[in-house]
Amino acid sequence: MPAAAGYFVVFNIIPEVIAAVEARSRSYPKQKADEVLKNARSKIHRVTGELQDTAYTQSVEHGKTAEIVFPSDHAAPVEYGTYKMSARPYLYPAMMEAEDDFFSGIFTEAVMRA
Amino acid sequence: MPDNPYEVYEAAKWMQALFEADTGAGGLFQTGNPKINGAFMDLVPEEVKLPAVRYHVQGSHSVRGVGPGKASKIMVKIDWLVVVMREGHEVTPLLPIVMRLDTLLEGATGSTTLCNIDSCVNMEPYQILETDKSGVQVRHAGAIYRTIVIPK
Numbered sequence: 083m084p085a086a087a088g089y090f091v092v093f094n095i096i097p098e099v100i101a102a103v104e105a106r107s108r109s110y111p112k113q114k115a116d117e118v119l120k121n122a123r124s125k126i127h128r129v130t131g132e133l134q135d136t137a138y139t140q141s142v143e144h145g146k147t148a149e150i151v152f153p154s155d156h157a158a159p160v161e162y163g164t165y166k167m168s169a170r171p172y173l174y175p176a177m178m179e180a181e182d183d184f185f186s187g188i189f190t191e192a193v194m195r196a
Numbered sequence: 197m198p199d200n201p202y203e204v205y206e207a208a209k210w211m212q213a214l215f216e217a218d219t220g221a222g223g224l225f226q227t228g229n230p231k232i233n234g235a236f237m238d239l240v241p242e243e244v245k246l247p248a249v250r251y252h253v254q255g256s257h258s259v260r261g262v263g264p265g266k267a268s269k270i271m272v273k274i275d276w277l278v279v280v281m282r283e284g285h286e287v288t289p290l291l292p293i294v295m296r297l298d299t300l301l302e303g304a305t306g307s308t309t310l311c312n313i314d315s316c317v318n319m320e321p322y323q324i325l326e327t328d329k330s331g332v333q334v335r336h337a338g339a340i341y342r343t344i345v346i347p348k
Contacts (some may be wrong), residue, residue, distance in 0.1 A: 175255040
């Protein structure tokens with residue numbers, strides 16, 4: 083009689099990973115937004131300092147989303163350019179640099195913790 | 197000097213050629229009835245009347261393999277802001293041009309002597325109303341496009 087084929091579950095960490103991802107996803111967006119803001123500030127050509135100094139990050143949706151806010155009137159014209167002024171993007175490049183490791187930042191850390 | 201200047205200028209050359217070749221019926225530069233007065237990287241020269249297209253690099257990011265120098269560069273993601281501008285508050289007159297730009301760019305591929313442009317996709321729409329110190333309003337409308345550029 084042939085031996086029954088099958089799988090033996092030896093070790094299941096999936097519930098722990100899910101819990102760790104959930105916990106991590108509430109703190110990581112703000113942490114990442116702070117890093118992006120710091121990088122974006124470093125890319126701004128400082129004139130009066132208003133554009134850099136008034137920027138801030140905030141956590142919304144119980145931490146699952148973070149916003150990077152540039153309240154200065156100069157924010158959009160400098161980032162996107164105008165009819166008579168070339169753009170000097172600061173936020174978009176900082177976001178692009180961060181996008182590759184955003185998800186791995188949540189999942190790798192969560193798996194390591196679990 | 198932008199990041200990845202070599203790929204940026206090659207992709208810009210490709211994009212400019214794409215616009216300028218659109219001379220058929222309904223094209224940006226339709227013979228005898230152009231929709232725009234020019235397409236320019238970065239700034240529209242002062243002597244050019246609007247509407248005109250401006251485009252610039254909004255950001256770029258390279259993916260590298262092992263090893264130093266240009267040879268290790270696998271691909272470069274370049275995001276472009278491509279907008280048409282016209283004087284005045286209304287956005288509606290710009291929409292046919294925005295649609296035409298999208299028809300040209302979305303899904304386009306191509307090559308220059310030094311690079312292949314493997315893809316071009318619309319990432320998000322963009323529009324803004326600019327008011328200068330004298331009160332003149334200029335409407336900008338278009339989108340951000342992502343090109344994947346592979347050095348040959």
